[in-house]
Amino acid sequence: MSIIGSIGNLAVDQAALRLRLDTASRQVSTGQKAQVFGDLRPEARRAIDLRGEVARREAYANAADRALARADATQTVLSRLQEIAATMGSEALRAKTMAATGAEGLARTASAALEEVAALLNTRHGGEYLFSGSDVNAPPVPDAETVRTGPMATAIAAAVATLDPANAAAVLADSVTAATGAATTPFSAFLEGPGTTEAQRAVQVADGERVQVGVFANRSQDGAVATSWGRELLRNLSVMAAATPAVAATDQGWADLMDGVVTAMGAAATSLANEQGMLGAAEQRIGAIRSAHKDTLVALRAQLGAVEEVDLAQAAAEMSQLKMRLEASYEVTSMLSRLSLTALLR
Template sequence: MTGFSALGRLDAGAAMLRLRMETLTRQISDGRKGVHLGDIAPEARRAISLRADMNRRETYQSTISQTLSQADVAQNTLQQLSTIATRAYSLAQGVNAANKAGIAAAAEEAKGALAQVAQLLNSQYGDQYIFGGQDTTNPPIPDATNIASSGMVTQITAAVQGLTAGAAAAVSAATLAAASDDTAGVTPFSGYLSTGPGATEARRSVPASDGQNVPYGLFANRNAAGVSTGDTTGSWARDLMRGLATLAAMTPNQAALGTDFDALMVNVRQGLKDTTSGIAQEQGALGVTQKRLEGIATDHAEITIALKTQLSEIEEVDPAETLTRLTATKTQLEASYQAISLMSSLTLTQFLR
């Protein structure tokens, strides 16, 4: 019975070689040590940790990428607003009591610019309003199309057109008050931004890494990072709308007021000049945020590469080494089959002799 026992051992050995060959063939095909955690024991726990870290960093990178795209749209919008402010300042420089003919043309251009500003402050990235604070689903200026008939613009128009001798300072104060007013029916901005949570809420921020949120959000009715100076509402957007609404309300007949008209224009020019500075600060601060996020995303990408290398060492096979083992196993299996064939040709009589 010794022969049958030997044959059984040969069969068992061949079965093991076939299993090993199947495993090596699959490893050559997909490059992985196995499909189950047990195939990479005792490094399974470390592999799970590495993969979780990679997934977390890839999520951060994706979120940062979307935020950077939104910031690009915001920068483009801020640049357009800056261009409008610069042009308005240039218009204001040419408006004075001695240039009666230029007042009407400047007023007409200012009306168009005011409408454009309202639309720009409703700019969107995808379906999100950029200047809406945390309220990204509703326009920060609900009725931008009719900005000229808003309470703010109507009050500014009335104050400017009511200019009389010696009243330039009072008119400026009135336009400032109208632009600063958050009362419903006066402010063109949404209730959320004016008197709701948006009036005091923190800027929108993006989770850039573990425990690190980077603020990037903007508001239509108040500054996010820029600091407005001079005779200001404290908001470059409000100041820009105030300056444009003031220019738009002027009429050629007011040139007859002489120095009083010019005094009001001095205030308008300075306000628009300060506005361009406020927008530039906002652009600069957002640019710093963009650079910061780009740096964090780069760090995530570089660390992810290192993590992938470590994970590869745990989960993946060495192709050259695996091919060598496959070849050797194939040779062993062929030899085993030959041995089984020879053993099987022996008859029972030969075993019993």
């Protein structure tokens, strides 16, 4: 073979070496075997499938994270509401035997609790109201800031003002009417309309797996609306907030009225405990599924890495060898070029 032919063959080999060196350099730089799936043949299809599964699992895990954060915020509110129900139920029990002069203090305490409950029911998380059902952009208690002087509280105060030794049951019935009436309800039009029958908010945490995490301000877990824990809290706190020395002086009427409040507040506290229990069970289910997703993601990413990623140490060593081979080839080409030139000059 002539010197010129040898130089030509070396040029072809050098082009191939440069291509391999470029690929090795990119792999060391990016850590990836290829820039496009097509260059991963014959494992391109497997890489695509693995990436799809990783994306699906990540979406479910992220949804679970958001749902757990929302549930945790809801649990905090429910815990405080249950505490208020228990505390104010005890205050109502104590009020049965208090002197008439203590009525004003009870009214102030109940008014403050009434405002707090309304504000708690309007708690937001992630920019959405927690207790509004699907109407997440509207507060469940539209007039929370003025709940003490709103239609429900005003109607209940008027009923309580008529209390006498024998009509406590009628006064309590009037308070129920005020809390449930279309013109006096403290809740939003959505909650008192479509919201009374819509399904609880649920989160999709796996294929075919939806877990309910929604809690309504005006509905209990058992589906009760007229006697839901939220309505009963607002109603009975309004009754207590309407206390006056004259009302407390009705003796048996006052005692009977407070008995009704104690019973209702106890039922509300129990309902809130059930709400917390149901939500807690949902949190455990979501947490278990999220953990399964994250464990699976570790395995999937390892498999995907084996398909798409290079061993950096091995790639770096190969790149160094390719550089040496290419430099040696250039030296041989240079030497042959000098020999060829010498032959031509003879």
